[in-house]
Amino acid sequence: MNFKKILLPFIAGALAVSLAACSEEDKAAKDKTPQEETKQEASKQEAPKEEKESAEEMQAKLAEQQVDKNKVVAVVNDEELTGEDYNTALTSIQGQMQQMGQDPSSKEAAEQVKTQVLDTLVNQTLILQKAKEAKINASETEIDEEYSSFEKQFGGEKEMKKALKSQSMDVKTLKNQIAESIIFDKYLEKVAPAGKVSDKEIKAYYDKAAATSKEAGQELPPLEEVSQEIEGIINQEQQQKLLVAHVEELKAASKIELKL
Numbered sequence: 001m002n003f004k005k006i007l008l009p010f011i012a013g014a015l016a017v018s019l020a021a022c023s024e025e026d027k028a029a030k031d032k033t034p035q036e037e038t039k040q041e042a043s044k045q046e047a048p049k050e051e052k053e054s055a056e057e058m059q060a061k062l063a064e065q066q067v068d069k070n071k072v073v074a075v076v077n078d079e080e081l082t083g084e085d086y087n088t089a090l091t092s093i094q095g096q097m098q099q100m101g102q103d104p105s106s107k108e109a110a111e112q113v114k115t116q117v118l119d120t121l122v123n124q125t126l127i128l129q130k131a132k133e134a135k136i137n138a139s140e141t142e143i144d145e146e147y148s149s150f151e152k153q154f155g156g157e158k159e160m161k162k163a164l165k166s167q168s169m170d171v172k173t174l175k176n177q178i179a180e181s182i183i184f185d186k187y188l189e190k191v192a193p194a195g196k197v198s199d200k201e202i203k204a205y206y207d208k209a210a211a212t213s214k215e216a217g218q219e220l221p222p223l224e225e226v227s228q229e230i231e232g233i234i235n236q237e238q239q240q241k242l243l244v245a246h247v248e249e250l251k252a253a254s255k256i257e258l259k260l
Contacts, residue, residue: 061105062094065113067260074118075257076125086260089117118258126250128180131187138182146178147171192242194235202230 067073071083093113097104104113154160164170203223209230210220220226 058105062091065090065094065105065110071259073258073260074122075255075259076122077129077254077256079125079129081121081125085121086117089121090114093117114260118260122251122256122258123247126247126254127184127187130250131183134187134190136183136186136190138179138186142182143175143179146182147175150174150178188239188243191246192239195238197231197234197238201234202227205230205234 066087067083069082069084069087072080073083073086074081090113093116094104097109097113103109151157151160154163161171164174206220206223206226213220
């Protein structure tokens with residue numbers, strides 16, 4: 001089981017950022033004169049020794065939180081989850097915390113991350129197990145259509161593969177994740193179907209958001225321009241609540257053993 005499939009909704013954004021960064025670097029490299037390149041290289045070599053040592057120390061602390069890739073970290077209804085899954089998730093969450101200015105190397109943070117990673121892995125496994133029992137599948141046509149939409153976002157297969165490589169992924173991995181995402185969405189509609197959102201609910205949500213925006217010195221567009229978007233947000237929140245309750249039921253009826 002690959003933890004990256006949990007992050008599938010964010011793949012497009014992550015790859016886009018990576019691709020944009022690569023493009024900017026390529027452009028900047030082409031525009032530099034030999035003198036500028038020499039100056040930049042010298043600047044890199046003059047980076048403060050303290051900063052380098054601090055970064056290396058942080059990486060060492062984060063690496064200490066990893067486990068052996070072959071170690072079984074949890075068993076969910078006889079399905080084993082390995083250290084490889086755990087470490088991939090761990091690295092992702094550590095990076096997110098650093099981006100938010102948090103220190104993932106502290107003892108308190110390490111315990112919090114461990115709990116979050118294990119819980120996410122268990123939840124994901126339970127959902128996919130039930131989807132399999134319900135014989136929910138993703139057809140090749142559905143997978144190819146979704147994959148094609150990814151390709152279009154990056155201007156073709158070549159750029160797509162370049163972006164994938166920057167994220168340590170390949171086409172096969174992406175297609176597997178797409179398939180599981182499709183299966184997840186189908187299962188979600190089965191156990192937590194989108195309900196009807198009333199105009200009253202949309203208006204209440206809008207009024208609350210408008211008040212918050214006003215306090216921040218901002219102004220929302222007219223209600224009629226954002227009502228459809230608000231309806232989607234409310235639907236997602238409702239589905240999320242139903243899914244959380246469903247997963248708790250699955251946990252209660254399942255055999256789960258955590259080994260960390």
